[in-house]
Amino acid sequence: MSMIFRQLFEADSSTYTYLIADPNTGEAILLDPVMETVERDLQVLRDMGLTLTATLETHVHADHLTGARRLQNRTQCKIAYPAMVQASCIDIGIREGEPFRVGSIELHPLFTPGHTDHHHSYLIDTPVQKMIFTGDALLIEACGRTDFQSGDAATLYNSIHNKIFSLPDETLIYPAHDYESRFVTTVAQEKARNPRLGGGKSKEEFVTIMENLDLPYPRKIDFAVPGNEQCGSCPDNVPEGLKGSCAYRDQG
């Protein structure tokens, strides 16, 4: 097994998009692509001589619009989403227990609800250590919020403990976001340092922390969620100041 791996960044929503490709077949996927960076992503693929076969999502994002539909328009790639998200634009429904393949690379979907009710993480067994893409379930020294989109703190606690913290200490964790220029963490590191979960915090402690975060209303959620439920189309209700989030509205 060998694998091309790039960690790409979209600054407005601080989102990491992951490029995963099989160097032997030239097949590539983009995990959690963002609409604003579709052209950048296509350029990276061209520069590396790769063919985009699919986009893949960890969940229906509330903080940015996915680039999936626009990338499909440009490359005829497939669009993969957790199967619980039902929409006619989805080509491939993801379920735990059914590996998602990119050439000879296998991504193992793990059902990790709590941030949303359909959230999946993706585990790859590399020849050295495991790497897991945790989306918004587990972030570096943080985690996804649980106060909208059928989020539930106790459910998220179970997902993190049963599906992520049960992996070997050296497992690399690649999240969907970071807001402080951190790029990677490990299971051992989050078990020790995560302020909401680390040091063996109980489910009750975690739920109390999550209930008291007092977070602002997400600025893009009203159009991002319906837009992402349509694989990254631009609804009519995008406010004037956020039109840049729908840079491809005409073609969407």
Next chain:
Amino acid sequence: MSMIFRQLFEADSSTYTYLIADPNTGEAILLDPVMETVERDLQVLRDMGLTLTATLETHVHADHLTGARRLQNRTQCKIAYPAMVQASCIDIGIREGEPFRVGSIELHPLFTPGHTDHHHSYLIDTPVQKMIFTGDALLIEACGRTDFQSGDAATLYNSIHNKIFSLPDETLIYPAHDYESRFVTTVAQEKARNPRLGGGKSKEEFVTIMENLDLPYPRKIDFAVPGNEQCGSCPDNVPEGLKGSCAYRDQG
């Protein structure tokens, strides 16, 4: 290529010892083993059914005694050190340009002086991303001190920029120490966040920072350096309160 990888920790000196092994041959090395944790390391090797073929050092440490000599006494492994450290106890002299092999795994030594005048880092090309073991040259949001053992801040700056920051952004950096339960970082992360080097700091800025650290005198240096120059023997001058650092004095 496949590789067994464990990141082991010694708490008194906050040292990471790395176990690297070829699962196909069962050959293993320990990078920067510590005297106090020799029995723990041997147990890990036994549990995994591995044979220790060598110990390997990034440099002559000043903050702990290496477990090299004691591990050799117990397993007949070879002792590898940077070749610039000349001592009769050293079996293998490491030089940049000459790969060090563990079964089919190649560690590429990179000469990274500055913390000490003989310091080497070790680069492995995994099938996914590169990983580099930076010893005390580059730590997570820090770096090794440069005020003893022929250290030199300008030299360290050049080593970090020419040998480490020139690697791809996704390269995993595994340091010899961390004091805050962090386990891994990346080239992109240190370029952005390292308070002594990040954000494109100049060599002059770095040298000024290093000159003004005002660090305490290392508590073990007076016996650790001569002891490590003999591959981890216990000199006579170990103070009473630090005898635990020479737990194997009788056998050393």
